[in-house]
Amino acid sequence: MKKWVFFIFSLAQLIWLAGCTEKSFEPIERDQDFIASLNIQEPSLDFIDGQGNVMATWLFDKAYSGAILLENDCVLLYGHQLNEIDVYTLSTGKKLYSKKVKLGTTNVYYAENKKQFFIANSKTNTVTSFDEKGNELATQKLGNYPMSMAAYKDKLYVINYKDTKLSVVNIENLKVEQEWPIQKSSHGIAILEETNELWMGGHGEGSKPNSSVKKYDLTTGVKKGEIKMPLMPVGLTKTKDAILVVSHGHNELYVADFDGNVKWEQVVGANPFAVNQFKDNIVVAGYDDHTLYFIREGQVEKTVDVGKGAFQLLVREEKM
Template identity: 30%
Template sequence: MHYSLKRLLTICSFLILISCSPSYYEGLPNSEPLVIVTNSFDESISFIHGSEHELLTTWNLDHPVSGTLLLDQNNLLTYSSIHSKLYLYDLHSGKEVQSFSVSSGVDDLLLLNNKLYLTQREDNELVILSLKGEILDRVKVGYSPQYLYHHENALYVLNYEDTTISVIDLTTNQVTTTLPSIDRATDMLIVNDSLAWIGGHGRGADITNHIEIVDLNRQEKTGQLFAPTMPVAFLKQDNSILVLSHGSNQLREINAETNEIEAIVDTVANPFTMAALDDFLFVAGYDSNSVEIVDLNTLTSQKRINVGEGPLDLTIREEVN
């Protein structure tokens, strides 16, 4: 009787110990190129070899995740729009090495000058953290800030619900300008010294079919480019700009100087994001649970790789020589 009770207590103690221990996952090679895929629906991260184009492994996490950020070649930070905790993982060992809490969920996260810049829409703030998770500054911006775009010494905060973009000087952490935007903007790209493109979803039945062009000097809208439906992501590639429209499942190549459409190709179902590595483009299909690999020179599909459910974010790790 005493032996059984002692054994039961030992088992319970062990279960408590492992439940409180950091998580471990399959480790990744140190120097190989990676495409890191955040699967938001099933709370997992898939790792694709960046040059061999094969799925290496998938980590099934025990917490929500909507994006990742590399602090260096080996340390990966995860964040979530619905979870107020950030987790740091060592890629080579697969070990969770640190976690820290913030006041609410995080929609976007950038590493600039050894500081973390994150959007918190519940508080209408941009929050600046040290790499240890200490709050360095808070900047009030527009309503429901979600997405970030960095250019030179400025950080552009796309306020999702109030059709504005808050421009922050990275030296002073002050909002210096407010630019006009569109309903539920998701991405922007500064095309030249004076013009920016803005894309997004639109609101309700009034979906966005155009890229909005904004004059940065005059701080006003100056035109539109037709790119249906819902142009949500941009990527500059040589003299062209790639535009991903997730409502029509299409990828467009637009000449950066003439604004002429040079190509339109179909892609994965409900694509939200894309990223380039070497001569290939990786497109995440939220509804297809796959990543499509596209040859950047020909815009032809080379392969589709099945990942977790709801791939929403891509992070690139280049090869280390």
């Protein structure tokens, strides 16, 4: 009996110690603006301030392939080969919660106006909605390999990467309302409410790489035209007055106005997949050279070394 009690006590101690040694990271102050680089070859997250200084680096022991900000003080991390997502509080550096999910997460999108996030899965070919606490709300079967997502008003737009259709679903119940014909291997999405358009990039397929961004009517899904941006434009970000596009096939950054006119372009980075705006800079992430390029008025003002495989950029700025 004494041996059994000792065993239970020892087991309880081990469980308690395991809970106490949950990994935490260097906190990021709530009022600190940053651009963060998610690096996926050796998984890590670098936080960089407005002067281009690396404030903190979070090193991970999981193969995260993507991240999103939830509200202002949380980051959600996911991986295509992981069966759970992890949410950390930035101001404490501690894990807020984990949530079991199916293997095959390709992308997670946060709709701020709904306080919900959406998980696209390539193995189940579904999109699933969750509230901010990780409670599942609804799920819907879509096309083959759903990945890129964007929301506008009461609609969620989902590109099915290995299919020839884009799914338009009701953001509340995830019911499919429209399906648009698109090119296979489409990737990258931006919504322009100013012109009622959806812009879409892509890799292309086989021996026919994609060399343009397509424009679609946001209401009908009718294709309205193309903008030449060779080669393989896959990273699209909308700012207050421009669309930023990186084409990783030619290591090219394009800056276009809302009418689709390319204002200027520049060769930058090695195999760039992500672009964003931070303060007065356009920031491009070079995947192969592990470098962020801070560009102002068409000139590289600063470069910042980050972890291997810079793949995604997260921006937090005080809203003016």
